[in-house]
Amino acid sequence: MKKVIVLVLLAVANVLNAQVTKTSQNLQESENSYIVVDRTRQYRVDTTCISVKSSYRDYMRSTYHIIRDNKLGYFDIQIPQDISYMNFINVLEQDEKIVDIVIGSYGQYNASINDLKSSNQWYLSVINAYNAWNLNTGNSDVIVAVLDSGVDWENLDIGFGNDTYQNIHLNHNEDTWIIDNDPTTANGIDEDGNGLIDDWKGWDFDYNNNDCRPNYFHGTFVSGIISAKTNNNYGIAGIAGGYADEGVNILPYCVGKSTPKPLVLDDAIIHAVDMEQE
Numbered sequence: 001m002k003k004v005i006v007l008v009l010l011a012v013a014n015v016l017n018a019q020v021t022k023t024s025q026n027l028q029e030s031e032n033s034y035i036v037v038d039r040t041r042q043y044r045v046d047t048t049c050i051s052v053k054s055s056y057r058d059y060m061r062s063t064y065h066i067i068r069d070n071k072l073g074y075f076d077i078q079i080p081q082d083i084s085y086m087n088f089i090n091v092l093e094q095d096e097k098i099v100d101i102v103i104g105s106y107g108q109y110n111a112s113i114n115d116l117k118s119s120n121q122w123y124l125s126v127i128n129a130y131n132a133w134n135l136n137t138g139n140s141d142v143i144v145a146v147l148d149s150g151v152d153w154e155n156l157d158i159g160f161g162n163d164t165y166q167n168i169h170l171n172h173n174e175d176t177w178i179i180d181n182d183p184t185t186a187n188g189i190d191e192d193g194n195g196l197i198d199d200w201k202g203w204d205f206d207y208n209n210n211d212c213r214p215n216y217f218h219g220t221f222v223s224g225i226i227s228a229k230t231n232n233n234y235g236i237a238g239i240a241g242g243y244a245d246e247g248v249n250i251l252p253y254c255v256g257k258s259t260p261k262p263l264v265l266d267d268a269i270i271h272a273v274d275m276e277q278e
Contacts, residue, residue, distance in 0.1 A: 027086075027103065034085065036105045043105035047085045051076050051263050052092055053100035060097070070270055074102070076263050104262030109149055109218040121236060129239055137230060138240030138247025143169050144226055145272035147265060148219030150212040151252030153201055154181050155220055157228040157235035158250065167227040167241060169249035171275065174200045183211040194274065202252035203271065205264040212254040223250045251275060 027034045027045065034045040049067055053074050054060050060069075065078040079088055092101050124130065151168070153159040159166045160180065170176075173192035177200055178185035186198030196203050197210065204212040214220060227248045228238035240248035253268040255261055 036103075043107060045085075046104045046106060046262065047079060049076050049078050049104075049263060050089070050092070051102040051104065051266075052098045053102075054098050056097045063095075068264075068267065070267055072266070072270065074100075074266060102263070106256075107260040107262070109216060109260065124237065124239070127239070129237075133230075133243065136240075137243040138167075138227065138238070140167075140242075140246040140249055142240070142248045143251050143276065144240075144248055145251040145253060145268075145275070146219055146223050146226070147253045147255050147268045147272070148214075148222055148260070149216040149257060150204060150214030150219045150254035151202065151223045151250060152213050152220040153250075153252060154213070155224070157232070157238075158220070158223055161229065161232065161234060163229070163232060163244075165229075165242075165246045167229060167238070167247050167249055168201055169251040169275075171200050174198060176200060183209070186210060194271070196271070199271075202254075203268070204254040205268050205271075206254050206256050206261060212252045214254065215257045219252070219254070223252065226250065 027036060030042075034047060035042045036045060037043075051074050052060075053072070055073055057069070060066060060075050064075070065080070067076040067078055069075045077092075079085060083091070089101065089103070092098055151158070153166070153168045156162070159168055171192065175187050175189065175191055175198075177183060177198070183198065183201070186200065188197060190197045192199075199210050201210070202212045203210060224236055224238060226238055227241045227250050228236045229244075230237040230241040230247065231244045238247060242248075251272060253272065255265050255268050
């Protein structure tokens with residue numbers, strides 16, 4: 001029997017984590033659906049698609065309904081409507097051209113941050129940020145990919161505000177948008193040839209487009225903690241937000257507008273690594 005991996009996508013303490021188990025036996029049926037139990041939390045399984053690994057690309061495309069695939073050899077497959085979820089897993093397990101099966105579950109975003117005033121940023125003292133800023137306040141050569149609900153790069157404390165800089169990473173291998181904060185004004189050309197058209201300011205892997213601004217605040221809050229502009233007389237102080245100048249740059253990705261979706265997370269990670277190598 002093939003190894004079946006259950007991928008649990010979870011945002012804990014504002015960090016997106018993935019946990020896996022080695023068997024589908026962790027699946028439990030609940031109200032015509034399935035859940036995965038991890039410690040005291042339950043996560044709903046995404047029964048619309050499943051991810052598998054195979055080196056037989058042409059065979060996979062001719063045999064299954066492929067939603068997307070990546071360079072690691074994983075294919076996201078749509079579950080057919082005429083077969084049950086578990087029966088389809090059994091079909092995949094019997095397919096000798098498939099070597100790995102990944103079952104994804106929906107995670108959740110931790111919403112524990114609720115105060116935007118820098119005077120109440122108690123963690124800055126806890127991590128000794130004030131002394132650290134004597135050494136370095138944030139370098140724009142450092143790029144931090146945030147895989148979350150998306151990032152509001154119109155936020156004045158992260159994007160362009162009353163100053164001339166922003167702490168958002170721009171893909172200089174793509175042509176700039178005509179209007180800086182309007183992704184619809186892009187030229188519709190994939191200049192860098194990575195398959196993501198006009199990914200000048202990150203990418204929305206949930207809706208597969210170049211507008212990763214969120215419906216849910218979590219990704220923007222995480223980005224602000226990392227790189228909100230420091231000493232700009234506005235909002236909060238990012239840990240590496242610069243000092244009245246450019247700080248660490250955020251590379252924004254959306255891996256689920258309202259909840260993190262497990263089967264797009266790998267694509268976002270791969271894209272972030274590729275951006276680092278460019």
